[in-house]
Amino acid sequence: MILEFIIIFGISYLGEILSKILSLPVPGTVIGMFLLFIALYFKVIKVKQIERGVDILLINMAIFFIPPGVRLISSLDYMKGNWIKIIVLMILTTLITMVVTGRVVQYLVERGEKNGDN
Incomplete structure:
Protein backbone atom coordinates (compact mmCIF):
# COMPACT_ATOMS: atom_id res chain seq x y z
CA MET A 1 0.00 0.00 0.00
CA ILE A 2 2.93 2.34 0.60
CA LEU A 3 3.92 1.92 -3.05
CA GLU A 4 0.43 2.98 -4.09
CA PHE A 5 0.69 6.20 -2.10
CA ILE A 6 4.17 6.83 -3.49
CA ILE A 7 2.79 6.54 -7.03
CA ILE A 8 -0.23 8.78 -6.36
CA PHE A 9 1.62 11.49 -4.43
CA GLY A 10 4.67 11.24 -6.69
CA ILE A 11 2.54 12.07 -9.72
CA SER A 12 0.86 14.87 -7.79
CA TYR A 13 4.27 16.24 -6.82
CA LEU A 14 5.41 16.00 -10.44
CA GLY A 15 2.39 18.15 -11.36
CA GLU A 16 3.45 20.73 -8.75
CA ILE A 17 6.98 20.78 -10.14
CA LEU A 18 5.75 21.21 -13.72
CA SER A 19 3.43 24.00 -12.64
CA LYS A 20 6.28 25.90 -10.98
CA ILE A 21 8.93 25.26 -13.68
CA LEU A 22 6.65 26.13 -16.60
CA SER A 23 4.92 28.98 -14.71
CA LEU A 24 1.52 27.61 -15.69
CA PRO A 25 -1.65 29.32 -14.47
CA VAL A 26 -3.03 25.88 -13.57
CA PRO A 27 -2.55 24.47 -10.05
CA GLY A 28 -0.03 21.66 -9.77
CA THR A 29 -2.61 19.34 -8.30
CA VAL A 30 -4.76 19.67 -11.43
CA ILE A 31 -1.74 18.96 -13.62
CA GLY A 32 -0.97 15.95 -11.44
CA MET A 33 -4.53 14.64 -11.86
CA PHE A 34 -4.19 15.08 -15.62
CA LEU A 35 -0.86 13.23 -15.61
CA LEU A 36 -2.42 10.40 -13.59
CA PHE A 37 -5.32 10.24 -16.05
CA ILE A 38 -2.91 10.06 -19.00
CA ALA A 39 -0.85 7.35 -17.27
CA LEU A 40 -3.99 5.32 -16.59
CA TYR A 41 -5.38 5.87 -20.08
CA PHE A 42 -2.21 4.69 -21.80
CA LYS A 43 -1.85 1.89 -19.24
CA VAL A 44 1.52 3.11 -17.98
CA ILE A 45 -0.08 2.63 -14.57
CA LYS A 46 -2.74 -0.02 -14.09
CA VAL A 47 -5.76 0.63 -11.89
CA LYS A 48 -4.84 -2.38 -9.75
CA GLN A 49 -1.52 -0.67 -8.89
CA ILE A 50 -3.22 2.25 -7.13
CA GLU A 51 -6.72 0.98 -6.35
CA ARG A 52 -6.36 0.37 -2.59
CA GLY A 53 -4.56 3.67 -2.01
CA VAL A 54 -7.22 5.59 -3.93
CA ASP A 55 -9.97 3.84 -1.95
CA ILE A 56 -8.37 4.93 1.33
CA LEU A 57 -8.05 8.52 0.09
CA LEU A 58 -11.69 8.58 -1.04
CA ILE A 59 -12.95 7.17 2.26
CA ASN A 60 -11.05 9.86 4.17
CA MET A 61 -11.75 12.71 1.74
CA ALA A 62 -13.55 14.81 4.37
CA ILE A 63 -10.25 15.26 6.22
CA PHE A 64 -8.82 17.07 3.19
CA PHE A 65 -11.53 19.74 3.42
CA ILE A 66 -10.63 20.80 6.97
CA PRO A 67 -7.68 23.12 6.11
CA PRO A 68 -9.58 25.01 3.37
CA GLY A 69 -12.59 25.28 5.70
CA VAL A 70 -10.47 26.77 8.48
CA ARG A 71 -8.88 29.18 5.98
CA LEU A 72 -12.32 30.19 4.75
CA ILE A 73 -13.53 30.92 8.27
CA SER A 74 -10.41 32.97 9.02
CA SER A 75 -11.02 34.99 5.82
Whole structure:
Protein backbone atom coordinates (compact mmCIF):
# COMPACT_ATOMS: atom_id res chain seq x y z
CA MET A 1 0.00 0.00 0.00
CA ILE A 2 2.93 2.34 0.60
CA LEU A 3 3.92 1.92 -3.05
CA GLU A 4 0.43 2.98 -4.09
CA PHE A 5 0.69 6.20 -2.10
CA ILE A 6 4.17 6.83 -3.49
CA ILE A 7 2.79 6.54 -7.03
CA ILE A 8 -0.23 8.78 -6.36
CA PHE A 9 1.62 11.49 -4.43
CA GLY A 10 4.67 11.24 -6.69
CA ILE A 11 2.54 12.07 -9.72
CA SER A 12 0.86 14.87 -7.79
CA TYR A 13 4.27 16.24 -6.82
CA LEU A 14 5.41 16.00 -10.44
CA GLY A 15 2.39 18.15 -11.36
CA GLU A 16 3.45 20.73 -8.75
CA ILE A 17 6.98 20.78 -10.14
CA LEU A 18 5.75 21.21 -13.72
CA SER A 19 3.43 24.00 -12.64
CA LYS A 20 6.28 25.90 -10.98
CA ILE A 21 8.93 25.26 -13.68
CA LEU A 22 6.65 26.13 -16.60
CA SER A 23 4.92 28.98 -14.71
CA LEU A 24 1.52 27.61 -15.69
CA PRO A 25 -1.65 29.32 -14.47
CA VAL A 26 -3.03 25.88 -13.57
CA PRO A 27 -2.55 24.47 -10.05
CA GLY A 28 -0.03 21.66 -9.77
CA THR A 29 -2.61 19.34 -8.30
CA VAL A 30 -4.76 19.67 -11.43
CA ILE A 31 -1.74 18.96 -13.62
CA GLY A 32 -0.97 15.95 -11.44
CA MET A 33 -4.53 14.64 -11.86
CA PHE A 34 -4.19 15.08 -15.62
CA LEU A 35 -0.86 13.23 -15.61
CA LEU A 36 -2.42 10.40 -13.59
CA PHE A 37 -5.32 10.24 -16.05
CA ILE A 38 -2.91 10.06 -19.00
CA ALA A 39 -0.85 7.35 -17.27
CA LEU A 40 -3.99 5.32 -16.59
CA TYR A 41 -5.38 5.87 -20.08
CA PHE A 42 -2.21 4.69 -21.80
CA LYS A 43 -1.85 1.89 -19.24
CA VAL A 44 1.52 3.11 -17.98
CA ILE A 45 -0.08 2.63 -14.57
CA LYS A 46 -2.74 -0.02 -14.09
CA VAL A 47 -5.76 0.63 -11.89
CA LYS A 48 -4.84 -2.38 -9.75
CA GLN A 49 -1.52 -0.67 -8.89
CA ILE A 50 -3.22 2.25 -7.13
CA GLU A 51 -6.72 0.98 -6.35
CA ARG A 52 -6.36 0.37 -2.59
CA GLY A 53 -4.56 3.67 -2.01
CA VAL A 54 -7.22 5.59 -3.93
CA ASP A 55 -9.97 3.84 -1.95
CA ILE A 56 -8.37 4.93 1.33
CA LEU A 57 -8.05 8.52 0.09
CA LEU A 58 -11.69 8.58 -1.04
CA ILE A 59 -12.95 7.17 2.26
CA ASN A 60 -11.05 9.86 4.17
CA MET A 61 -11.75 12.71 1.74
CA ALA A 62 -13.55 14.81 4.37
CA ILE A 63 -10.25 15.26 6.22
CA PHE A 64 -8.82 17.07 3.19
CA PHE A 65 -11.53 19.74 3.42
CA ILE A 66 -10.63 20.80 6.97
CA PRO A 67 -7.68 23.12 6.11
CA PRO A 68 -9.58 25.01 3.37
CA GLY A 69 -12.59 25.28 5.70
CA VAL A 70 -10.47 26.77 8.48
CA ARG A 71 -8.88 29.18 5.98
CA LEU A 72 -12.32 30.19 4.75
CA ILE A 73 -13.53 30.92 8.27
CA SER A 74 -10.41 32.97 9.02
CA SER A 75 -11.02 34.99 5.82
CA LEU A 76 -14.61 36.01 6.56
CA ASP A 77 -13.54 39.66 6.96
CA TYR A 78 -12.41 39.75 3.31
CA MET A 79 -15.79 38.50 2.13
CA LYS A 80 -17.89 41.19 3.82
CA GLY A 81 -20.02 43.00 1.27
CA ASN A 82 -19.44 40.34 -1.39
CA TRP A 83 -21.96 37.75 -0.23
CA ILE A 84 -24.34 38.25 -3.15
CA LYS A 85 -21.51 37.86 -5.66
CA ILE A 86 -20.27 34.74 -3.89
CA ILE A 87 -23.74 33.15 -3.76
CA VAL A 88 -24.46 33.95 -7.43
CA LEU A 89 -21.07 32.54 -8.40
CA MET A 90 -21.71 29.36 -6.41
CA ILE A 91 -25.12 28.87 -8.01
CA LEU A 92 -23.81 29.52 -11.53
CA THR A 93 -20.81 27.22 -11.21
CA THR A 94 -23.00 24.48 -9.71
CA LEU A 95 -25.47 24.77 -12.59
CA ILE A 96 -22.69 24.78 -15.19
CA THR A 97 -21.12 21.70 -13.58
CA MET A 98 -24.47 19.89 -13.52
CA VAL A 99 -25.22 20.70 -17.17
CA VAL A 100 -21.77 19.73 -18.43
CA THR A 101 -21.76 16.52 -16.39
CA GLY A 102 -25.24 15.62 -17.63
CA ARG A 103 -24.27 16.25 -21.25
CA VAL A 104 -21.09 14.18 -20.96
CA VAL A 105 -22.93 11.28 -19.34
CA GLN A 106 -25.70 11.48 -21.94
CA TYR A 107 -23.11 11.45 -24.75
CA LEU A 108 -21.28 8.47 -23.25
CA VAL A 109 -24.52 6.50 -22.76
CA GLU A 110 -25.60 7.18 -26.34
CA ARG A 111 -22.16 6.24 -27.63
CA GLY A 112 -22.27 3.02 -25.62
CA GLU A 113 -25.70 2.15 -27.04
CA LYS A 114 -24.44 2.70 -30.59
CA ASN A 115 -21.51 0.34 -29.95
CA GLY A 116 -23.83 -2.29 -28.50
CA ASP A 117 -22.54 -1.90 -24.93
CA ASN A 118 -25.12 -2.08 -22.18
